Amino acid sequence: MLKITYFGNTTFLLEAGENSVLLNPGKWDGAPIVPDDIDVRLIIATNHLDDALGNATAIASHSKAWILGNEETIEKAKSQGGKPWLLHVLKTEEPYEIPGFKVTAHPLTRVDPETGEKVENLGLHIEMGKMRVSYLGDSMVRGPFAQLEADILVVPISGEGVFPVKDAVSLCIDASPKIGVAMRWSSEEQTVKFSKYVEQFAQGCTPLVMKPNQTLTTEWSAGYEFKFTLS
Amino acid sequence: MSEEKRVVIDLEESEKTQIGELSETLSTDVAGVLSVNNVSEKSRIWNVRVLLGDSREKTNISEDTLNAGEIEAGGKWEYEYTVEAEEPLLAVKEIFDTCGEIPTEEPHWAYSHGKTNPVKITITLKNESEGKMDEIVLNKTIPKDITDISLDSVSVGEADYDDGTRQIVWKGFEIYPHEEATLVIKGNASVESTDVTNAGEIVVTYRVEEIQRSSLDPDMTALTEFLTGVDTAETRPNHWECTLECSNESDLIVRIDKAEVYLAPEEGGEKVKKIDETPRVELKPGEEWSTSFEVDSKSPPKVTQEVIYTPVRTVTKRVIGRVEKTPQSVPVYKITYTKEFDPPEVSSFDKTPVEVNIEVKNAGTARLNDITVVDNLPDDVMPPKREHITIWVAGQEYTGEYELTIEPDDQNPETPHTLTFKLKDLKNSVGELEPGQSIKINYAIMAWRSRPEKEYPSPIACSANIYPAGLDTEAASPEDGHKIGIIYKKRRIIAKKAINRGNNPGEYVVMLSVENRGEVTVENIMVSDWIPQGFEFVSCDPADEAPRLDPVDDGTNMVWTWPRMNPDDKKKLNVTVKGEGEYERREPEVTSD
Numbered sequence: 046m047l048k049i050t051y052f053g054n055t056t057f058l059l060e061a062g063e064n065s066v067l068l069n070p071g072k073w074d075g076a077p078i079v080p081d082d083i084d085v086r087l088i089i090a091t092n093h094l095d096d097a098l099g100n101a102t103a104i105a106s107h108s109k110a111w112i113l114g115n116e117e118t119i120e121k122a123k124s125q126g127g128k129p130w131l132l133h134v135l136k137t138e139e140p141y142e143i144p145g146f147k148v149t150a151h152p153l154t155r156v157d158p159e160t161g162e163k164v165e166n167l168g169l170h171i172e173m174g175k176m177r178v179s180y181l182g183d184s185m186v187r188g189p190f191a192q193l194e195a196d197i198l199v200v201p202i203s204g205e206g207v208f209p210v211k212d213a214v215s216l217c218i219d220a221s222p223k224i225g226v227a228m229r230w231s232s233e234e235q236t237v238k239f240s241k242y243v244e245q246f247a248q249g250c251t252p253l254v255m256k257p258n259q260t261l262t263t264e265w266s267a268g269y270e271f272k273f274t275l276s
Numbered sequence: 277m278s279e280e281k282r283v284v285i286d287l288e289e290s291e292k293t294q295i296g297e298l299s300e301t302l303s304t305d306v307a308g309v310l311s312v313n314n315v316s317e318k319s320r321i322w323n324v325r326v327l328l329g330d331s332r333e334k335t336n337i338s339e340d341t342l343n344a345g346e347i348e349a350g351g352k353w354e355y356e357y358t359v360e361a362e363e364p365l366l367a368v369k370e371i372f373d374t375c376g377e378i379p380t381e382e383p384h385w386a387y388s389h390g391k392t393n394p395v396k397i398t399i400t401l402k403n404e405s406e407g408k409m410d411e412i413v414l415n416k417t418i419p420k421d422i423t424d425i426s427l428d429s430v431s432v433g434e435a436d437y438d439d440g441t442r443q444i445v446w447k448g449f450e451i452y453p454h455e456e457a458t459l460v461i462k463g464n465a466s467v468e469s470t471d472v473t474n475a476g477e478i479v480v481t482y483r484v485e486e487i488q489r490s491s492l493d494p495d496m497t498a499l500t501e502f503l504t505g506v507d508t509a510e511t512r513p514n515h516w517e518c519t520l521e522c523s524n525e526s527d528l529i530v531r532i533d534k535a536e537v538y539l540a541p542e543e544g545g546e547k548v549k550k551i552d553e554t555p556r557v558e559l560k561p562g563e564e565w566s567t568s569f570e571v572d573s574k575s576p577p578k579v580t581q582e583v584i585y586t587p588v589r590t591v592t593k594r595v596i597g598r599v600e601k602t603p604q605s606v607p608v609y610k611i612t613y614t615k616e617f618d619p620p621e622v623s624s625f626d627k628t629p630v631e632v633n634i635e636v637k638n639a640g641t642a643r644l645n646d647i648t649v650v651d652n653l654p655d656d657v658m659p660p661k662r663e664h665i666t667i668w669v670a671g672q673e674y675t676g677e678y679e680l681t682i683e684p685d686d687q688n689p690e691t692p693h694t695l696t697f698k699l700k701d702l703k704n705s706v707g708e709l710e711p712g713q714s715i716k717i718n719y720a721i722m723a724w725r726s727r728p729e730k731e732y733p734s735p736i737a738c739s740a741n742i743y744p745a746g747l748d749t750e751a752a753s754p755e756d757g758h759k760i761g762i763i764y765k766k767r768r769i770i771a772k773k774a775i776n777r778g779n780n781p782g783e784y785v786v787m788l789s790v791e792n793r794g795e796v797t798v799e800n801i802m803v804s805d806w807i808p809q810g811f812e813f814v815s816c817d818p819a820d821e822a823p824r825l826d827p828v829d830d831g832t833n834m835v836w837t838w839p840r841m842n843p844d845d846k847k848k849l850n851v852t853v854k855g856e857g858e859y860e861r862r863e864p865e866v867t868s869d
Contacts, residue, residue, distance in 0.1 A: 138818055154844050163844070186842045212842070214722075215627040215797075219840060238720075242629040245664045246687075248723045 047174030051255035052078045055183060055201060055229045055275065058085065061174025061192040064146045068169070068180055069109070071099035089148065092155060092166040093118040093184030101125040113148070115153045115167055125147065135167060147172040153184035156206030157273075170195070176263055179220065183207050183229065191219035196271065197223035197263065198250075201229035202239050205208070207208070210238050218246040223271050226253045280560060281528050283321060284313040284498055287593035297604040306359040306489045308335070312496065312589075314347040319526035321587055322346040324353065324498040334360045344498075359490040365405040366412075366451075366482050368599045372475040374606065375746030376462065384640035384746040387421075387467045389610035389748045396424055397461040401480065403451040405595070407487035414446040414459070417476035417603070422463040429460040438463075442476075445836040450850040470610050470640045474603035481598045488593040497586040501525040504536060504583045506841040508576050516577050519550055519568035524559040526587065531558045532565060534584035539577055547580070558588055607711075610640035611647070611680045611740045611751050621761030624728040625796045630760065632660075636738050636751075643708035645743035646713055649697040654732040654760070658689040658722035664750040669699070669706050670713040676705040689724035703743050725799060728764040732756060765796030771803060771843070771864040778852055783814070784859045788849040790866060792841040798868040799840045805833040805864040813854030821849055841868075 051057040056078040066170040067085040071078055072095045088110050090098040098118055102125040105112050112122050112132050119132045135141055137148040142148075148171045156167035169180040170193050179195035181187070183202040185207050190198070198220050201207035207229060208216070217225040225247065227239045236254040243252035253275065255261060260276040296302045314321050324344035330338060336358045344353040373383035376396025387393045399416065403409040410432075418425055420442065427435050433449030435491040446459050467473060503523040511517045520537050524530045537551035550569045558566055571577050613636045622628040634651065638644050653659050659682055667674040679698035684691060697717060702708050709715065726732060737752035774787040792805050805823075807813060809831040816822045823834035834851060841847075853859070 152846070153348045187840075188842075188845055189847075191840050192838070211628045212627075214629055218627065218722075238629065241664060242720055242722070245661050245720060246629065246658055 046262060047176040047178070049178075049197070049226075049261040049263070051226075051228070051259055053257040054078060055091075056099075056179070057199065057228075058083075059171065059173060059178065061176075062145050064143070064173055066146065066171070066173070067101075067104065069097045069099070069182060070101050070104055071096035078270070079104070080223040082107050085110045087146070088112045089169060090114040090122075091169065091180075093185075094159075094164070094183075096159060097166075097183060098122065107121065107130050115150070115165055116123075117165070119136060137167070145173060151187045151188045151190070153181065153186050155183040155185050158206050169213055174263075175265055181208065187212070187216050191216060195218065195220055195222045197224045197226060197270050199226045199228055202227045202235050203229050203231040204235075205231060210242065212234050213239060214242040214246060217243045217250050217252070221247070222250055224261075224273060225250050225254055226255060226261070281315045283496060283498065283528060283587045284315055285326065285432060285494045285496070285589050285591045286311045286313060287488050287490070287591065289359060289490060289593070289595050291361060291364050291595060291597045293599045295368060295599060295601045297602050299369045299601065301363055302602070304361045304364050305457065306361045308357050308359055308488075308490055308492075309354055310342070310357065310492065310494060311352050311354045312344050313351055313352045316349040316500075316526060316528050316805060319501045319528055320346060320348055321498040321500045321528070324496065327495040328492060329495075331491050333491055335490050337492075343848070361489050363404065364597055364599055365403065365484055365487065365489075365595055366409065366597055366599055367402040367404055367479060368478065368480055368601060369400045369402075370475070370478055370564070370601060370604070372604050372606070372823055373397070374465065375455050375489065378746055380744035382744055384742065384744060386607045386609050386640075386742050386746075387465055387473070388749045389467060389470060389608050389640060390749060391466070393465040393747060395463045395465045396428075397463075397475070399446075399459045399461075399478065400456055400679060401451060401458075402439055402456045403453055403484075405484050405487050406453050407451055407484040408450055409482050409484045410694070411449040412447060412449060412451065412457075412480065414444075414478065416444040416446070416461070416478050418442045418444060418461075418463070419476045420775070421467055421473055422465045423461045425461065427459070428462045429458070431456075431458045433457065435459055438786040440670050449676075459616070460606070464818040467608050468746045472605050472609040472641045475606050477603045478601035479598070481596075483597070484595045486593060487595050489538060494591060496589045500528055500530060500584075500587050502530055502585055504581060506579045506581050506669065508579065510576075511570070514574050515570065515572050517568055517570050517666040518550065518577055518579050518695055519566050520581050520583070521564060521566040522583055522585070523564045524561055525561045526779045527561045529558050529560055529588040530585050531588045532583060532585045534582070535567060536582040537569070538580045538582075539571060540576060540579070542573055551581075559863055560797040607642035607743055608640045609638075609642040609644060609740060609749050611644070611738055612637050612639040613750055613751050613847045615651070615734075615736050615753070615758050617758075621763045622723040622726055623763045623765045623796050624809055625725050625765065625767065625798060626723070627725065628723045629720050630723050631718065631720050634736065635714050636740070637714040638709045638711050641711050642742055643710055644740045645701060645703045645708050646741040646745060647699045647702075647709065648739045649717060650737045651695045651697075653721060654697065654734055655690055655692050656724050656726050656730070656732065657693070658687050658724050659693040659695065660719040660721060661687070665717065665719040667697070667699070668716040669702065670709060670715075672706065674699070674706065674715070689722065701743075707771070708743070721778070723760060726760065726762045728762050730762070731756070732760040732762065734760060766794050767796055767798050767868065768792070768794035769798060769801065769866050769868060771866045772806065773861070773864050775859050775861055778854075780854070782813070782856055783852060783854045786851040786853060788851065789846065790841075790849075792843055792848040795843060797842045801838045801841055801866065803836045803864055803866050805834045805851075806862045807834060807853055808855075808860045811853045811859060814852040814854050816852075817850040819848070823851070
């Protein structure tokens, strides 16, 4: 069973068994999405920008969690006072694995909202709680994620340096996940369109637009039937 | 032989009726003239009193007796009054059907804009009185919108159409009590404007003899030239015969209603009535009438007499009528439409959801009951599912019944689809669509790898109708209308190759980098690289990107296929091969859709 909690923007907490992974604990307008004292085992930031890395260092310091990211991200975490023994560079295409958890990062790109330049953003393919989760972070490209089998696909939809709705929907069509979760939207209209289009054009995929602090629980009932509940 | 003349009391009552657009009675005003006509050529009548008694009900006459005074020979005295009435004696009904070719229980009542409307006008006149109606003349004005006028059937009389005055005149017939006469007119109507037009006025005049709208039952008393006297003749001593003699000196017939003669006793005292008769005898001009009694008296009897007479009257009556029908308003039904794509353009080779917004507006002056929209989607478009279609009627989301067909009923983007929306009988669901109101349809399609060299017309045809349904009014795009705009995005895929010696003898590592540097996602990418003869494929990193191996005459081709690469997507492959000799380089080949 995998439990996914949404905090807003691109921040999610994935929990299965004893493992808990915080994705992109970013800061928006200087304010962190999650508090420093949240207890997690792993933190993964898909890029080094504030809206992804955010207060990861402070959280890691409090909960002794590892921070995973590309080299630039880890360097930045270091510069923020991150403990070296808690920092780990995720190499692309190389799986990182601990018992009950496996993540493979794939090189994607996003746009730096301040400079307008493209920067590397990792797309994550996570296996935990017997679920496969494709998490695109702040990506504006899909990379290999259309070909990766995933039960849950988490995609940005705002179009502001990341996927617009149409590309998010298109990926839901091609990747055929069981659930397509929208993140990082800038208007309600985007969420409405995402749901409408996925429901309509992505066969077998259920669109989800989660509210902050809402929890999605997924499991394989009787070992083969995919089930989910939303708090 | 002298003509027997009677004083004529004449009741001429005129009813004027206004009926509404749908032939309903709006008002009926009845005015009457009671006249006393002294038809004598030489005799005056005086002290003329018209007696109405209790017959004044529903009139405005307050007195039961009207004093007409003195009327010279050949003269007339008139008195005007009004009568309350609810319906006229002639019922006029016009059925103006704007689409006479389609039989319906109720007539069509509006013109279809842009069509030739086959108009059928049926006018029925029914005599509701107990008398024969004649002198009927009907004038029907034909509006200028209607041409090709023909008189389809005339049950009685003659009807003619004058193109100059645009009048149909129907006359020369009578209608017996409670019977009908019918005229059917046909023509074609075309309207350029949507302004409410009219069906033309009807005016009918008629006359019914011996019929009245009031219940007046007049009688009359009057005096005229009439002599009376008592002749006293002694027939034997002290015995007298007294004879009352009356003589009609006028040229009118006079009736004696009462004759009384009184005798004064010789010895004095109360008079004694000796003659008391009500003969009600009518005396022609010059005729006399007498009656007598005998009495004993020493002196000539003293008698007095009282005779009540009156010229005889006759009553004539008739109703003269006029019915005017208010021209029926004839609105026009017309629709306009808009169809928009959001976004209006999509990138070529991409999959893009596109909102389709259709608005059909009631641009006429009639209420609409049925609306049909036929929307055509080209190929390379995935059509919507019916549950994702939203319809608004007059600004409110419509959740009622409607008919939707998607042909073919699938979501295959490789074939064109036709969506047909039928909103029927709005009258009984959310109410008819009023002028100015509109229906809106929204749904999403998925532009599916649109090709830049193709055109994607998406024509639409809308139609609407009233209740009951007549001719459709239509609004449609050209066959090649409403093209989905395609933004040409350049495709650019680059494949780079490096051949490096491997860690083991005879081993080479071929590095391949395939990158989408174009502006658009490409699909069905196929990368092919050649392994020279004498070398064989060992492994691929990443392992799940192992190529398909196709043997060829001079070696082996490694083939990778990927369904899709977005802009900036990059794939790196490290292929380990092993063999003998120098590894010959050939450039990798890349193809895609």
